[in-house]
Amino acid sequence: MWHRGHPEGHARSWRALLPAPSSRAESVGAARRAVRVTVAAVAGFYPAVHLLDRPVFALYTLFVPVAFGLLSPLPGAGRRRAGTVLRAVPAAAALITLGTYLAATTWSATLGMLLVGFVLVTGASIGPRATGVVPALQLCYILACFPPYAPGTLPDRLAGLAVGATLTILCERLLLPEPRRPSYRSRVAEGLELAAHAVHGLLRDGADGRETAERLRAAGRDLRFSRTAAGCRPTGAGARDRALAQAGYATRRFLDLLAVLAPMLRAPLDLPSAMLLRGLATACADEAAALRGTRPAPGPEGFEEMIARYAAVRGVPPNLREDPHPLLRRQSTLLAAAVSAVTASAAVALATGRRRSMPGLPPEQFWYADASTPRLWWVRIADHLTPRSVVFQNAVRTASGLALARLVAGSLDLSHGFWVLLGMLTLGRTTAGATWSAVRSAAVGTLVGSLAAGALLISAGDMTEVYAALLVPTMLVAFSAGPVGGPAWGQGLFTLVVSTAFAQIAPVTWELAEDRIVDVLTGSAIGLVCGMLAWPAGARGEMRRSAGALLRATAPLVRVTVERAATGRSAPVTRADAAAELRRALWYWRIAHASYTQLRTEPPARRAADGGADWLAALNFGSRVLTGAYWLPWSQGTAWPSDAASWAREATDEVVSATLRAAHFPAGGVTVRPTPLPPGILARLPAPSVSHLVDVEVWLHSLASDLTAAVGPGSAVEDGP
Structure with missing residues (x-):
């Protein structure tokens, strides 16, 4: 702590008042924005003051461009920013009218400010465009609700809004417009293209996949929202934004699973795995082309057929003489990657405009596909009430x-x-x-x-x-x-x-x-x-609470998922059994994700009060549990033998117990190592159940790894989704 008279303490205080270091791009962007706002403001202000002598009209022509062009973080390039302003004009006119009449008394204006402030900030959660214009809309009410109470000036106020907004729109479109930035859609396409190229390379030469794995992981990290410009992130409540965001999440999982799989691939591959990999590479290339607009999205049906065929024929070949466990783990990892590719394919079809039902896919994953936009807006707002x-x-x-x-x-x-x-x-x-x-x-x-x-x-x-x-x-x-x-x-x-x-x-x-x-x-x-x-504390306290609630909500799903796999119950029955847990876990995942998104915008605390928790890993744990609840078991059939079912329940108990401990984020972290498969159990199981059992083993070990990363000691990650 610096003493008041210490010269270095004074230096540090004055350094806080100096301009913050900024990149050249930020400085250039600010200068371009300054030119647009200045031209739009003075083009209406000077004539209104010096030619028309209408002070109220002049005030609004000045502050409307400042509000929309400077105080509001409008997303996107020039054309999109201009469209955002145009759509906001009716709401701004309504708020100016409301503020003009509520200015009759201090109390009416205050109550109106309370209502307007709450509605605008809550409604901003429906998407980046709404978020961007909220400060400008708040300023429209603020300007109008102050004395003098003069309803007779309302025409001048609305005229000033119209002129100021028109000039802002023209300047955003024509005068030094913001350059286009790479869209999130193109980033997802690049990730899918890399996956297709990597799979072809691994199949062609069978080289060491460690370098390929690193490239795949890096591509997955590039799909995080924190590495995408704010105006390009698909965070809206509409179906297309939801679908594109889901395509990004699924593609990230797909790339990460391919990175895990790459070092396991050794020639010669078993024929079913090689065929599935070739099919995945071709389908990924087609999905990338659909995102770039060069061909229609093929949809997930091809993926589903490939997965069904693979699940039916995979397993231990009769002439295999070594331990079959590595082969089965590789097949399970490949199947998990294919399932993520199915999700990405269905999401791409929705994001590119193919609004239709998705037969054969879990309805909980794409519940928004046929919902109206107003309903999706309401669901987003209701989630946060x-x-x-x-x-x-x-x-x-x-x-x-x-x-x-x-x-x-x-x-x-x-x-x-x-x-x-x-x-x-x-x-x-x-x-x-x-x-x-x-x-x-x-x-x-x-x-x-x-x-x-x-x-x-x-x-x-x-x-x-x-x-x-x-x-x-x-x-x-x-x-x-x-x-x-x-x-x-x-x-x-x-x-x-x-x-x-x-x-x-x-x-x-x-x-x-x-x-x-x-x-x-x-x-x-x-x-x-x-x-x-x-x-x-902002999002810090809520991040800890919401992440803990997410872990507690997903723990029952782990048990339900493994139980249905062990008993061989059919998917429709199990989905009905787990519906309540799925809805609850999904809600907590959305709340935790909102907390994490805000946390990434806040300055870091001086001392980590969370014990080194990795919040992104906690979110990934919840996402992996939800994915398993949708897709495990990969196939339905008869119940497992008693020894296999006993192992599954014991390993599940360990993971669930560790999840509930992790929800408290203990300072020493949580380490969980599920019980290994009993020796010789794979040889004693009937053929259909062998692969199925290893699917569950791979999933449980992945959950254990996520838990250890989420709550383990050390420093929290510095990147976000």
Whole structure:
């Protein structure tokens, strides 16, 4: 800990106010965005102020481009960003109208802010486009709900919205538009193409597969969402986004299983395995072509037929003289890879527009295929209507903070009180520590910017032409440096922007800078209080709770899955038996995934409070359990002999017990080694049950490995899905 008088402590404090290191791409992107926002803002603002003399109209033509172009993280390239703004205009008009009439009293405006804030943040969970426009929509209500109560100005407000949005759309489309980035669809296609190429290479020369395995694992890591631009991630609630995300998950599993399989492949391969591998390579190439739009998606039927044939003929050849166990494990691993390929194939068919039922596949996997888009939106929102969801927590934190800021600004009759809400909105973070860091930097930046603005207002006086001449360069500098420089630079430079803009709308004095300081500090204090009182740890506490709940929810599924395999019950009956556990586990998996997604956006804690837990491995464990619940047993038949069933139940008990222990994330980790198969048991089993038993063994050992990685001692991973 640094002492207050220590020179290095002062140096560290001042370093927090310097521009954060940024890549050249970030700086160039910020500069391009600054040009678009500036042109869109001043193209409507100057005529409205200097030609039409309509201050309300001018205010909205200025702030609408800033809200949509700068404060909102719109996803995608220029055309998609323009479409997002266009779709948001009706909602913005409704919020401006609502705010205009609710501004009659402080309490009505405050209650409206509470409702609007909660609905917008919760509704943003339906997809990246909704998430991107939420700050702009919040600002539309904030601008309209402040005094004076003037319903007669509503036409000017809506006209300003229309002009500002139109100019924003045109600039996003025509003026330095954002370049296209590789889509997630193309990334999945690249992964499938690599798989096809790798399989052909292994079959052709039978070389050591360790190098191939590393390439496959690297390709699987590249499919994580953290390695895809935010606007390109298929995180929407619609059927196509869900299908593309599922195709990505399944392709990652497929690549990882191929990486495990590659070192096992030694010539000569048994004929059924070689035929299945060739079929997988051809099908992967076809799926990649479908994702690139060069041919229709073939669908999963071909995969299903190949798997059915393979499951019927695989096994120990009669002339095999060595231990059959390695062969059977290789066959089980290949079958698991093929099952992931089936899931990827079905998901690709849905993602490319083949909305149809998937006969023969587990209905729980593709329940969304025939659902309407409004129903899928509602399912996504309903999933998060629980205090254990970080989406719900963010909605409560944001809505309560904005409502409190509106109540304070209205009760104290603060000049330009919407700056209070804007400060709370832009400086609020999901953790108390991150909020304090942002508030501390923003306070210094606002103070410095206000002093500069005050000096400008005193020296220029009422010379409007000076402010008009300074507005464009000030906006360009502020909108270029602010986003990459951090809260201090952003707030300080934005203070200069609003000062030069407001000085053209109405006569102002140096007191405007003083009002700016008071308003931003008030909003910062409210945001800090809300951050300290409402889930101050952000996603960290929820990640631990939701991951533990996921492990507890999936533990019964492990037992049910192995039991149905040992008893040989048919798939429809077993799906009915496990339906409740499947739905419960799926819900906890979605909650845990949302927590992990937010956790990846938060700064790391100074000390790991989770004992080195690997949250991604915990999510992978849940995904592997769900996949096994869908697809094990690979075939249905008679019950296993008593000794095989006894081994399966004993090994399952060990995995389930370790899963329940792991749900508490003990500091020493959890190590589980399922009981090995009894000696000679494979020779005593009837032929159909031998491969089936090894399928379960491979699955249980994979679960044990995931558990050890998820809860084992060490540091958490630094990458995400």
